[in-house]
Amino acid sequence: MVNDGKRSGRPRAGEERLSREAILTAALRIVDDDGIDALTMRRLAATLKVNPMSLYHHLPNKAAVLAGLAELVFAGLELPDPGDTVPWDEQLKAAARAYRDGLRQHPNLALQVLSDTSAVSDVVVVTMEPFYRALDRAGLAPREVFEAANTLIDFIHGFSLGEASVRAETFELAPDLLTRVRALPADKAPTLTRIVTELGPDGLAYDFDSGFESGLSTLVAGLRR
């Protein structure tokens, strides 16, 4: 109704304030800075100095914003292929490390990214190429390549999920686990109790990097059979 100084209506050519990319970029910053719950259409509009309803001309709804963010993360992945000069297992590990690193850049988005199946877009498909190449060089049959790639990616997803979740919480997993195990009735989980106790607080101080390497080595060893 009232137009109190602000220009309303369609902006002049070249003066558009919004675009799908601009919106998604702003959304990504909000999520990175303040978490996924902080992302509301109103706040998003506010940071873009725009009316909330304007967003809906570029994205159909909030779900599309989230899906767009997942897409953005995948698009930002850089999976440098060391090429065929290194052994296939090193090539495979390099791809896996790069994939994990990419997911780790936006921990607040991990959940969204990993559960958004519509993120099975071209970007994702291309992302998987280095895995396929390395596994192919390993001499696996097509079917084996397919399954091995899936297994590897599932592991990375599960690992990243844990990494993102724990990181979001207080960083107290190890001592917490130890305390909890000690409080258990002795016979509920004897082996676990013994092993955790033997490891002690220091041994339990879980280092994500070495945990990832360990899992990776196990998988590659299994593929090498």
Place this chain on the structure above:
Amino acid sequence: MVNDGKRSGRPRAGEERLSREAILTAALRIVDDDGIDALTMRRLAATLKVNPMSLYHHLPNKAAVLAGLAELVFAGLELPDPGDTVPWDEQLKAAARAYRDGLRQHPNLALQVLSDTSAVSDVVVVTMEPFYRALDRAGLAPREVFEAANTLIDFIHGFSLGEASVRAETFELAPDLLTRVRALPADKAPTLTRIVTELGPDGLAYDFDSGFESGLSTLVAGLRR
């Protein structure tokens, strides 16, 4: 103010309509039936024929309801331990299968369960005992047992996440992937393109069960080194 026929105030002894368990059970049913987004405090109260605010006497907020659901799922896990009469690798696989099966019972909750780190409760710890026992029997050092268990669990989590996500969507992954790959510029992902094409629609018809077994075998083979 007005009490139109309904009894208000504290119910007589033994006539309480609510309890933490009753609420969580009702919540689980809603989530199983209609998905996690269908779970609102108001709907939950309605199915229990209770005022929404009554729930807050038994659970502090909605987050606690969700955490309680995660707990419920873990508590419902049955990890039958075949015992030490079978080889350690069969024992390990049995535990893994049972864990996956448990997570699969409530696919709409998978995301919540897997990302809820506060679900690291006694229940979860006890859940892991069979993994530890089998790995211990394999002759691994404590540190190795710890890392191997984590790796295995990460794989199961990633796998379950994928399984739950895809199942929630239309079940069109394989043809979709094929279509998408075919539409790619030929040189974007040559190996992937070749392998997917060789496999064809039938080869790609991904069977979750065999995919899981394949990953499991690879991991166990890797541990056996």
Place this chain on the structure above:
DNA sequence: TCCTTATCCATACGTTGTATGATTATGTAC
């Protein structure tokens, strides 16, 4: 008996996603 506490209900508030429709500019067709 009195008092605290537990369990319920009613009302209300702020926030959210978004439906509807107005306003203004763009780009195309005549």
Place this chain on the structure above:
DNA sequence: GTACATAATCATACAACGTATGGATAAGGA
């Protein structure tokens, strides 16, 4: 140029959500 469909913005409004506050009633220990 004059229409007209389309696109980009803003203003208003609504239903649904989580939950704060407070009142009613009964339970259970002092």
